[in-house]
Amino acid sequence: MPLIPDKDRQVIKETLDKDMKGPVKLVFFTQHESGLAIPGQECLFCRETHQLLEEVVTINSLLSLEVYDFVKDAAKAREYGVTKIPALIFDGEKKRVRFYGMPSGYEFVTLIEGILDGSKGDSGLAVETKAALKGLERDVHIQVFVTPTCPYCPMAAQLAHKMALESPRITADVVESTGFPQLVQRYRVRAVPKVVINETVSFEGALPEKAFLDKVLEAAKKK
Numbered sequence: 234m235p236l237i238p239d240k241d242r243q244v245i246k247e248t249l250d251k252d253m254k255g256p257v258k259l260v261f262f263t264q265h266e267s268g269l270a271i272p273g274q275e276c277l278f279c280r281e282t283h284q285l286l287e288e289v290v291t292i293n294s295l296l297s298l299e300v301y302d303f304v305k306d307a308a309k310a311r312e313y314g315v316t317k318i319p320a321l322i323f324d325g326e327k328k329r330v331r332f333y334g335m336p337s338g339y340e341f342v343t344l345i346e347g348i349l350d351g352s353k354g355d356s357g358l359a360v361e362t363k364a365a366l367k368g369l370e371r372d373v374h375i376q377v378f379v380t381p382t383c384p385y386c387p388m389a390a391q392l393a394h395k396m397a398l399e400s401p402r403i404t405a406d407v408v409e410s411t412g413f414p415q416l417v418q419r420y421r422v423r424a425v426p427k428v429v430i431n432e433t434v435s436f437e438g439a440l441p442e443k444a445f446l447d448k449v450l451e452a453a454k455k456k
Contacts, residue, residue: 236281237288245345249293253352256295260325261286262303262315276303277412278335282319285335289344295352299325314404317413324351329397332390334409338381343390343407350391356399362446366400371453375405378420378427388439389426396449403449431455 237245263283264276283300290296301309303318313320313328321344323330330351336344350356356363375393379386390407397405410417410425420429428445429435430452440448 235288236285242288242292245289246292248345249296249348252349253293253295255352255354256297257323257348257351258297258299258325259286259290259348260299260301260313260322262301262306262310262313262318262320264303264318276318279319281337282321282335285337286321289348296348319412323347323394324398327398329401329404330394331405332407332409334407334412335381336409339384339387340379340381340390340407340409342387343379343394346387346391347394350395350398356395358395358399359442362396362442363399365446365450366396366403369400369402369450369453371402373400373403373449373453374431375403375449376420376429377405377407378410378417378422378425378429379407380410380425383425385439386426389428389445392440392442392445393428396446402453 261283263279286298290298303310303315313322317333319334321332321336322328330347332343332347375396377390377393379390393405393407397403408416410422420427420435424437426439427435427437428448430449433455434448434452436448
């Protein structure tokens with residue numbers, strides 16, 4: 234049974250046909266291709282996420298999907314910096330814009346917006362934000378914890394992804410919390426969106442672009 238209803242599929246098609254400017258490769262890491270599993274790290278939602286992505290890439294000819302097995306293709310996982318699954322990397326060559334878990338519910342918007350941003354090759358961030366990110370002298374790792382039922386999460390997720398698209402110094406991971414309870418516990422995620430930057434700066438809520446940038450710059454200055 235399709236995960237994307239025909240009515241929604243038509244709306245997505247119209248959006249992608251209108252706004253996509255170039256090809257986008259999605260890279261997906263799963264665990265069901267080989268049938269192997271790492272004890273204690275069974276993959277929640279791998280099959281469903283794989284099916285969802287297969288359906289999405291059939292909507293527009295500019296989209297493609299590469300699929301790897303997290304166990305069988307361990308070297309490829311290390312190359313992409315993938316440490317958990319299901320893992321989706323937008324525009325595989327950059328390897329810095331990632332989504333862990335299933336992009337369902339409100340987070341489906343993050344999937345579509347990530348595709349559009351990648352196709353345009355432009356983050357769409359403010360000129361001032363781009364200039365500030367260009368001046369980064371240290372690497373920055375942004376983690377955004379989200380849930381499918383949170384209407385405010387896509388704003389934080391998309392800002393993180395846009396900053397990673399803009400700066401080679403930034404890697405942005407959006408983590409769908411329900412699939413990774415160990416990370417929820419580790420980072421004390423009590424409300425979403427929760428953003429953790431370089432393990433030193435964290436905040437809750439969907440901040441506007443300038444405030445989000447200030448947090449990134451704050452983390453970049455800390456040792």
